[in-house]
Amino acid sequence: MTTIRKYLQIHPSDNVLVALQDLPAGESIHFNGDSFVLPGAVAAKHKFTIEEMAPEQEIHMYGVLVGKTNRAIGKGEAITTENIYHAANDFKLGKRKLDWHKPDVSRFSNRSFLGYHRSNGTVGTGNYWLVIPLVFCENRNVLVMKEAFEEKLGFKKAKSYEPEVEQLISLYKTGASIEQLLSVDLRDVKESHRHHKLFPNVDGIKFLNHDMGCGGTRMDSDALCGLLAGYITHPNVAGATVLSLGCQHAQASILRAEIAKRDPHFDRPLYVFEQQKIGSESVLLQEALKHTFTGLIQANQQERRPAGLDKLCIGLECGGSDGFSGISANPALGYLSDMLVTLGGSVILSEFPELCGVEQELSDRCKDEETALRFMELMKTYNAKAEQDGSGFYANPSPGNIRDGLITDAIKSAGAAKKGGTSPVQAVIDYPELANTPGLNLLCTPGNDVESTTAEVAAGANVVLFTTGLGTPTGNPIAPVVKLSTNTKTFEKMPDIIDINCGTIIEGTETIEQAAERILDFVIEVASGKQVPKAVKLGQDDFIPWRRGVSL
Numbered sequence: 001m002t003t004i005r006k007y008l009q010i011h012p013s014d015n016v017l018v019a020l021q022d023l024p025a026g027e028s029i030h031f032n033g034d035s036f037v038l039p040g041a042v043a044a045k046h047k048f049t050i051e052e053m054a055p056e057q058e059i060h061m062y063g064v065l066v067g068k069t070n071r072a073i074g075k076g077e078a079i080t081t082e083n084i085y086h087a088a089n090d091f092k093l094g095k096r097k098l099d100w101h102k103p104d105v106s107r108f109s110n111r112s113f114l115g116y117h118r119s120n121g122t123v124g125t126g127n128y129w130l131v132i133p134l135v136f137c138e139n140r141n142v143l144v145m146k147e148a149f150e151e152k153l154g155f156k157k158a159k160s161y162e163p164e165v166e167q168l169i170s171l172y173k174t175g176a177s178i179e180q181l182l183s184v185d186l187r188d189v190k191e192s193h194r195h196h197k198l199f200p201n202v203d204g205i206k207f208l209n210h211d212m213g214c215g216g217t218r219m220d221s222d223a224l225c226g227l228l229a230g231y232i233t234h235p236n237v238a239g240a241t242v243l244s245l246g247c248q249h250a251q252a253s254i255l256r257a258e259i260a261k262r263d264p265h266f267d268r269p270l271y272v273f274e275q276q277k278i279g280s281e282s283v284l285l286q287e288a289l290k291h292t293f294t295g296l297i298q299a300n301q302q303e304r305r306p307a308g309l310d311k312l313c314i315g316l317e318c319g320g321s322d323g324f325s326g327i328s329a330n331p332a333l334g335y336l337s338d339m340l341v342t343l344g345g346s347v348i349l350s351e352f353p354e355l356c357g358v359e360q361e362l363s364d365r366c367k368d369e370e371t372a373l374r375f376m377e378l379m380k381t382y383n384a385k386a387e388q389d390g391s392g393f394y395a396n397p398s399p400g401n402i403r404d405g406l407i408t409d410a411i412k413s414a415g416a417a418k419k420g421g422t423s424p425v426q427a428v429i430d431y432p433e434l435a436n437t438p439g440l441n442l443l444c445t446p447g448n449d450v451e452s453t454t455a456e457v458a459a460g461a462n463v464v465l466f467t468t469g470l471g472t473p474t475g476n477p478i479a480p481v482v483k484l485s486t487n488t489k490t491f492e493k494m495p496d497i498i499d500i501n502c503g504t505i506i507e508g509t510e511t512i513e514q515a516a517e518r519i520l521d522f523v524i525e526v527a528s529g530k531q532v533p534k535a536v537k538l539g540q541d542d543f544i545p546w547r548r549g550v551s552l
Helices: 136-149 162-173 178-183 218-232 252-262 281-299 329-342 359-364 369-388 399-403 409-420 449-458 488-493 503-507 512-527
Strands: 016-019 028-031 034-037 047-049 058-061 064-069 084-086 112-117 128-133 204-207 237-244 270-274 305-308 313-318 346-349 425-429 439-443 463-468 481-485
Touching: 016 058, 064 409, 112 512, 128 136, 128 218, 128 281, 136 204, 136 237, 136 281, 162 178, 218 237, 218 252, 218 449, 237 252, 237 281, 252 270, 270 281, 313 329, 313 409, 313 449, 329 346, 329 409, 329 439, 329 463, 329 481, 329 503, 329 512, 346 409, 359 369, 359 409, 369 425, 449 463, 463 512, 481 488, 481 512, 488 503, 503 512
Parallel strands: 128 204, 128 237, 237 270, 313 346, 313 463, 346 439, 425 439, 463 481
Antiparallel strands: 016 047, 028 034, 058 064, 064 084, 112 305
């Protein structure tokens, strides 16, 4: 029988412990030969001191500075936003620390996945067609195309709630009261029939609306073109239809130049329609519909073929994080990251506001000084811009983060960085650049879940692994997003959103290494199209370009 631990010291130098379950006032704590009782209750995921602390004393977790006390704190007292504040060590260019222990990957050395091979050598885990507006003025036309195509071609994946509404209408017409309508159980209402999938080798046609392309800064419109080029050239994309108005900042010529930067020999179907040249909206849409349909015919000729795991590029993401994120799901992804790097694949760690406090470690792990300097400069510039606009990285934790134990940005960051494992940093990439270097890549993005996931996919991630403690419904239009819960309670509470439970690590029934291998097995199935993640089943096609202002 497994004994569930009640508390944990993450790093030998830490002066706080993490409660792994709710601990009542008076609970006896036995740690490193010392014994004391808790003066007050400590909720699971929160931290409590192992010594008496004076004002302005440093708080250490994960072996790094994560805060300072703003008053005296008693031994065994829970740390909160009232008694500590965010603090993090400064960083500077240091010596390279590139030694790392490669994990045993013998079980995966001969494994492969079934993917779509592109002429530039990349391999997709999906095969999608894109319909994209270059400017928000074309959003309506994109939606008209979606309405015309999606259901007729059998690509509508998200559950439709029209039958439930029809049931409510029927009850209303028969005289049901408000109380009766509110009490009716709609869970057994059957979904209406859907059209058969016409193109079986095409995973979907995706429509990416946004609110950019004109009216903002030229920097934002240029970045949008780079982001869209990242999607058009993505290994999961067979071709694209682009709708342009014509007079906007985000010109088709800029988009084509960005495509050429990412893939100089780009040879997939790309149809660009400019409304101000064509004139009639009906002619624009008819031409777009015809070309898109014939493009789908071409895309359907692609078939899945075996590919090595070195063709995987995994985006590492977290959202709705909690006090268990840094000790269960995130380190499991870290071990998986090291496994994939050992196998020759790529991983992308982003969310720069959530690397605050661990800059020194990550910069020391950069392969050379030039790479380290670029990372440090991006971090300093980003934080300075945030502070100039009245905020800073310290403001990143959300109310949900704080409620569940992540009470300073440095605490949140130290746990979030665990997703990147221990391998050397091979490249530092600014948004919206391409991550095409095998190994660990650092990508400058906000901590905002959708903005960051959107950017990771544009950078080349063909699978995204997304850890969550509180639960979040984020997905992506073209890359499968696999959700991993940090605790069993969330996994059981949100079975239609979460794919994998890492609460087993907290409960002691599985090691971090075992969880990582289980996750990689699942990733291979997803990459091969044999497993469909919950985000894909629910049609969670979230897409938000980053305006290069302050977004934490």
